[in-house]
Amino acid sequence: MGVPILEISDVYKNFKEVKAVDGISFSVNSGEFIALLGPNGAGKTTTVEMIEGIQKPSEGSIRIMGLNWDHHEKKLHNLISLSLQETRFIDKLRTWETVQLFASFYGLNRARVDEVIEIVGLTEKRKSFVENLSGGQRQKLALAIALLHDAPLMLLDEPTTGLDPTARREIWDILMNLKKKKNTSLILTTHYMEEAEYLCDRIIIMDKGKILAQGTLDELLSANNSKEIIEFSTKDAIPDQLFCGQDVYKLIRDENTNRTKLIVKSIVEQLPVFLQKVKESNVTLLDLECRKLTLDDLFISLTGKHLAD
Ligand SMILES: Nc1ncnc2c1ncn2[C@@H]1O[C@H](COP(=O)(O)OP(=O)(O)OP(=O)(O)O)[C@@H](O)[C@H]1O
Ligand SMILES: [Mg+2]
Structure with a gap:
């Protein structure tokens, strides 16, 4: 690690008035796995497609091993492997023929085709027409194609969205094996916190075209000064007086469910104050949970949103 394979500086992408990517910078080191969450x-998707050369930035610079799409298109095709958020295959080709087609672009032989089909667990389906594959099997097919040519930089756009838990685990195992070899850097986009936590060395949290936070899981959580959570729900709407005079770093309230999270510095110090306030305001607690801040809490506190699942 330590050598940047990808450097993104001040990149913007506008679609008319939509600022899809609004000034982002980050770099990826060799062998590093990064989650865009x-x-x-x-x-x-706009970010990964600019790295893949499918979209051109409105402003800013993207360099992959020092090369850029304006001047080194041919070389870059060999340095990158990818799977798109939605891949359209040719329905009337069989699984192995589809992989073979991509293998031919890279001058790879039939043995490699069979190998990647085996890695993603599609050997039984190798003769099936693509149109007869399930959604999950198509995603595995897309991954097989991404794995074909051992590129130093791999980009996977939501590789496990919509998969059942078993299939998701299988894909995680494949990517973990790839990580152990240490010669591929990966950027994957995901809505799944567990995926980012399990697979990736660093997590980049994006919203509205901007990077809100980036770092290792530990860095992200400790940057928040080891904050802790008191989470509770109440029978009725919560009166504002409940929060008066409390030492709360952030309050996240869901008006529909009457569920509230208080991000506090210390549960030990804050909980007695909180319970006293509950008593004074005659609020009926339905449940109460105290715990350390998680990536999920951090995400919601940064974006104000849950990740769509
Ligand atoms: N070709 C396009 N023309 C116009 N607007 C676009 C285009 N592509 C993306 N956008 C807009 O840019 C913004 C970012 O879209 P993008 O697809 O990058 O989001 P995303 O993070 O991948 O979302 P998702 O999790 O839904 O895949 C959205 O507001 C989208 O509508
Ligand atoms: Mg997307």
């Missing part, structure tokens, strides 16, 4: 419309 963000709600719908955050700008994740």
Whole structure:
């Protein structure tokens, strides 16, 4: 690690008045796995597509091993492998023929085709027409194609969205094996916190085209000064007086469910104050939970949104 394979500086992408990507900078080191985490419309796909050369930035610079799409298109095709958020295959081709077609672009042989089909667990389906594959099997097919040519930079746009838990685990295992080899850097976009936590060295949280936070899981959580959470729901709407005079860093309230999260510095110090306030304001607590801040809490506190699942 330590050598940047990708450097993104001050990149913007506008679609008319929509600022899809609004001034982002980050770099990825060799062998590093990065998660781009963000709600719908955050700008994740636009970001990866600019790195892939599918979209051109409105402003800013993207360099992959020092090269850029304006001057080194041919070389860059060999340095990058990818799977798109939605891949359209040719329905009347069989699984192996589809992989073979992509393999031919890279001059790879039939043995490699069979190998990647085996890695993603589609050997039984190798003779099936693509139109007869399930949604999850198509995603595995897209991953097989991304794995084909051992590129130093791989980009996967939501590789496990919509998969059942078993299939998701299988894909995680494949990517973990790839990580152990240490010669591929990966950027994956996801809505799943667990995926980002499990697979990735660093997490970049995006919303509305901007990077809100980035770092290792520990860095993200400790940057928030080891904050803690008191979470509760109440029978009725919560009176504002409940929060008066409390030492709360942030309050996240869901008016529909009467569920509230208080981000506090210390549960030990704050909980007695909180319970006293509950008593004084005659609020009926339905449940009460105290815990350390998680990535999920951090995400909601940064974006005000849950990740769409
Ligand atoms: N070709 C386009 N023309 C116009 N607007 C676009 C285009 N592509 C993306 N956008 C807009 O840019 C914003 C970012 O979209 P993008 O697809 O990058 O989000 P995303 O984070 O990948 O979301 P999702 O999680 O839903 O896949 C959205 O507001 C989207 O409507
Ligand atoms: Mg997307």
